[in-house]
Amino acid sequence: MNVPEIFISCDWGTSNFRLHLVDTNSLNVLAEHKTDMGIKKRFQDFKMQNEVSQEVFFAEYLKEQISALNYAKGNNLVVVASGMLSSSIGMRELPYAKMPIAFSGKDLISTSIHRDNGPKIILVSGVRTETDVMRGEEIQAMGLANHLPKEDRGILLLPGTHSKHITFEKGRFEDFTTYMTGELFEIISKTSILAASLNQVDWKSSFQPAFLEGVKKGISNQQMASLxxxxxxxxxxxxxxxQNYFFLSGLLIGGELANLKDKNETVYLAASGIYNVLYELALLSFLPKKRVVCFETQIIEKALLIGQRKILESYG
Structure with a gap:
């Protein structure tokens, strides 16, 4: 197909649903629509009925939500959908592509779905190694690849609920490791015996000593003794x-980053908001400044769209 002037970016996660109407050339967002109908909830609703197939059930919701973008040519648009929509609880399960994958994304597995009176949907798989899997972050990584050195090697760091450390070399993503840092922090801070000793507040520089003390112990593999x-x-x-709240944060982030202390590669940090503040502080506490590159917010915000455009162009 010819690359359209406008496409719809679909980011359907476990807990949230997001659509963006995007100008293909500039990647400017022309309209957006969000709901709390995550993949998990939609799949549960699917299991409660027996009238239509799983693929149709998801496609109907997608078509309905596209109408909320109020674009007159909605039926002729192409949707690029990455992440959980290609999982076993999504529209159609696709097998994981196996690492390594090129910065261009040409090694990913994708399929085109075009139902009657509905938009054309380009569904994209996740990726795996022999011991790990991810769906969604690989598309963000492909977008960020435009800002990574093509003839060098390094580590792309994507903090979050399940942080990803993705190694790359000479234009290919070679391997990755997942760290459950965010999820562990959520569990420990809200449901463990430590919850009564913690209080979530906005970050202030006065919390930096406690945070960095936690980072130090985490890097030294003292998490279990320090909890x-x-x-x-x-x-x-x-x-x-x-103070305890940010000490715990530092402890877990330090444990996540501990394996980087003995590596020589440059670390490229793609994080926004408080994640950017904390991870940059943690990295600079044990790595020289020249080995830490922090992407600007506008680069991170465009990464998913750039990655999805690469997929769209592969169908051109």
């Missing part, structure tokens, strides 16, 4: 729960 110390310090030393 209950949070509870003890609140009882014995009356340590403020706000």
């Amino acid at each position: 209950f110390a949070i509870r003890a310090s609140s009882l014995i030393s009356d340590t403020a729960p706000e």
